[in-house]
Amino acid sequence: MDINTKKVTKNAYRITKQRYKTALRVRVPGGRLKAEYLEILQKIADEYGDGDLHLTTRQGFEITGIDMDKIDEVNAIIQPVIEGLEINQINPNTGYTAAGTRNICACIGNRVCPKAQYETSGFAKRIEQAIFPNDFHVKVALTGCPNDCIKVRMHDFGIIGMTLPQYDKQRCVSCGRCVEKCTKLSTGALTMENYKVTREHDKCIGCGECVLNCPTNAWTRNEEKFYRLAIMGRTGKKNPRLAEDFILWIDEDSIIKIIKNTYDYIGEYIDRSLPKEHIGYIVDRTGFIEYKKWALKDVELSPMAKVASNIYWGGIRY
Amino acid sequence: MKIEISKEDFNKSLHRLGDEYRIYAPVAMAYKGTFSDTDSIRYKEINTLDEIEFNLKSHFSPKEVILPITQVLFYFTEDQYKEPETEKKKLLVFLRACDIHAVKRMDQIYLENGQRDPYYQEVRDTVKFVLIGCEKSYRNCFCVSMGTNKTEDYSLGIKPVGDQVLLDIKDEELNAYFFGEEKDFEMNYVTSNDIKVLIPEPHQIAKDIAEAPLWREYDERCVACGKCNFVCSTCTCFRMQDIFYKDNENNGERRRVWASCQVDGYTDMAGGHSFRKRHGDRMRYKVLHKVYDYNKRFGYHMCVGCGRCDDACPQYISFSTCVNKLHDLGKEER
Structure with a gap:
């Protein structure tokens, strides 16, 4: 068999330990799909694979045990899934156009979860539309609230929902529930003074516990959506580490612009002697200040946004 | 017309x-x-x-x-006071x-x-x-x-x-x-609800109803947030708050603010005493007030059946279900 492995991997198929067998990674931006697509995945698994589906760590499916010479056939069968999930594609029936930029993960978000501040899957799809297909190795994840169930701090871009609580002191009955919840579950940003509540903005992480627990609707959410953007978290060999906060109280459009700008930065600075270089290591090499210059190009942040002046990542060093 | x-x-x-x-x-x-x-x-x-x-x-x-949820009754300074416009x-x-x-x-x-x-x-x-x-x-x-x-x-x-x-x-x-x-027309009104509540007659409420095991499940279930009271159209309790302004503590205001019999602090008394510490006891107090005590004093029930307490409870505690349980208990005891 003569097959270009680079083309195989770019097409979202894996070179596996079992010679002549491959596995297809099906991306599901935002981790949500119509159940009907499972029928197609089952068909591929049963007829071309080993009958199994692996649930990937990035909320996709991996169909294992596919013969390498069946890639074209499988690409034709998977087409309705690619179209149905609105995955950008250059040519129909050729499967996935790239694999470097990984599936955009999201927690279940505010379609279901009471704690979430926004519809995570929808925002994930918007990001997917903006950055896929792309060969650069970038991982993005979105979580509805600072509980961070999807673990965005282990990603290059971690997006955490924030709400800006609004306080109507006329509606407040001084029950103290918000203060208690904020102190016990969150950061202790609320204090009671003269029977009314004061919020320390710099301590507030926008988790919304005050709103969730207010029995009189004295605490409500702002109509605007805000996010915490944490960057350059990673697992891996060299220096696994959690993402650090880059911008607090940032808006959706600015996040997308920053991620797109990051691709320009990668294009400029990536070490092309390596098969792939992960964005975080590029930032380590150029320094954060240079990255920040590129990332914020033409980004118009609202006055609410608070940008880190510098970032020093921690993590494990060997 | x-x-x-x-x-x-x-x-x-x-x-x-x-x-x-x-x-x-x-x-x-x-x-x-x-x-x-x-x-x-x-x-x-x-x-x-x-x-x-x-x-x-x-x-x-x-x-x-x-x-109003918060109402200033008067402002005071040293020996004078003034009601708000x-x-x-x-x-x-x-x-x-x-x-x-x-x-x-x-x-x-x-x-x-x-x-x-x-x-x-x-x-x-x-x-x-x-x-x-x-x-x-x-x-x-x-x-x-x-x-x-x-x-x-x-x-x-x-x-x-x-x-x-x-x-x-x-x-x-x-x-x-x-x-x-x-133009002649009739105003809409409902003639039947999915939820039907049977209220025990006063004589069906046992003297030792406070001891009934019925209330104990609410000790665990109720989180004492008070939403049921705050959304209720008939709850009228308030507490008083005297505020002394930060810049000059000789000035201040007296407010009255809605209170809830479910929330901590409602029964606090001088000397640090408080009653109905168990949430189930608070539930009992509320339920009996709505469908027993008030009726005994005024001749009709306090609750109007809007069901907002059930709509609002984060723990899915149903007031109407509780009243029906109370009714069943009354039947049993007869």
């Missing part, structure tokens, strides 16, 4: 009324709900018909219009039959239970009610069981039908504002 009027003309009349009245109605306030991207339906000053949420039950009751405009409030019945309960407590409350009286004297008929019963409603599904006690009845508005004008004063063709 019953008339038909176009929405446009109705809004013009509303505009004219606005010179004399502050007009309050249930409004679906976008993004203001407990969870993100949800509405909060509560009372708000309005200018046009379209702002009113006619199709859903409001999360909070209209009582907050008449009985009061609003000159009168009030027009859109509400449903159960809520009109609830106003009677508020009147009972604030006006006909010993000394009249002058703050309440002052507001109450200026209020006119606009009845929103109920086309259907909502989830958790049990107004029919409580006999509060219908009322004649309103100044204006409103029934929007497409681009037209049918009005039942009972208050002579309002005749001067609304001009339309006479």
Whole structure:
């Protein structure tokens, strides 16, 4: 068999330990799909694979045990899934156009979860539309609230929902529930003074516990959506580490612009002697200040946004 | 007089009324709900018909219009005090039959239970009610069981039908504002709810009801947030707060603020005593007040069956289910 492995991997198929067998990674931006697509995945698994589906760590499916010479056939069968999930594609029936930029993960978000501040899957799809297909190795994840169930701090871009609580002191009955919840579950940003509540903005992480627990609707959410953007978290060999906060109280459009700008930065600075270089290591090499210059190009942040002046990542060093 | 009027003309009349009245109605306030991207339906000053949420039950009751959540009673400085200026405009409030019945309960407590409350009286004297008929019963409603599904006690009845508005004008004063063709119609009201509540007769409530095991499940389930009280259209408890201003503690104000018998602190007394520490005991206190004690004093039940307490409870505790359990217990013991 003569097959270009680079083309195989770019097409979202894996070179596996079992010679002549491959596995297809099906991306599901935002981790949500119509159940009907499972029928197609089952068909591929049963007829071309080993009958199994692996649930990937990035909320996709991996169909294992596919013969390498069946890639074209499988690409034709998977087409309705690619179209149905609105995955950008250059040519129909050729499967996935790239694999470097990984599936955009999201927690279940505010379609279901009471704690979430926004519809995570929808925002994930918007990001997917903006950055896929792309060969650069970038991982993005979105979580509805600072509980961070999807673990965005282990990603290059971690997006955490924030709400800006609004306080109507006329509606407040001084029950103290918000203060208690904020102190016990969150950061202790609320204090009671003269029977009314004061919020320390710099301590507030926008988790919304005050709103969730207010029995009189004295605490409500702002109509605007805000996010915490944490960057350059990673697992891996060299220096696994959690993402650090880059911008607090940032808006959706600015996040997308920053991620797109990051691709320009990668294009400029990536070490092309390596098969792939992960964005975080590029930032380590150029320094954060240079990255920040590129990332914020033409980004118009609202006055609410608070940008880190510098970032020093921690993590494990060997 | 019953008339038909176009929405446009109705809004013009509303505009004219606005010179004399502050007009309050249930409004679906976008993004203001407990969870993100949800509405909060509560009372708000309005200018046009379209702002009113006619199709859903409001999360909070209209009582907050008449009985403010926070009300300054007076400001004080050393040996003097002054009551705040009061609003000159009168009030027009859109509400449903159960809520009109609830106003009677508020009147009972604030006006006909010993000394009249002058703050309440002052507001109450200026209020006119606009009845929103109920086309259907909502989830958790049990107004029919409580006999509060219908009322004649309103100044204006409103029934929007497409681009037209049918009005039942009972208050002579309002005749001067609304001009339309006479048209006979009936206000909507519900005649049956999915939830039916049976209330035990006073003699069926055992003397040692406080000891009944029924209350114990609420010790664990209830989180004592007080939502059931704050959304209730008939709860009237308040607490007093004396505030001494930070910059000059010789000045300050005395406020009264809504209180909840479910929330910690309600029974706190001098010396640090407090009662009903178990949440189930608080539940018992509330339930028996709504369907037993109040009735014993005033001859009718306090609860009007709006079901907002059940709508609001984050722990899915159902007041109506509890009352029915109480009824079953009464039967058993006989």
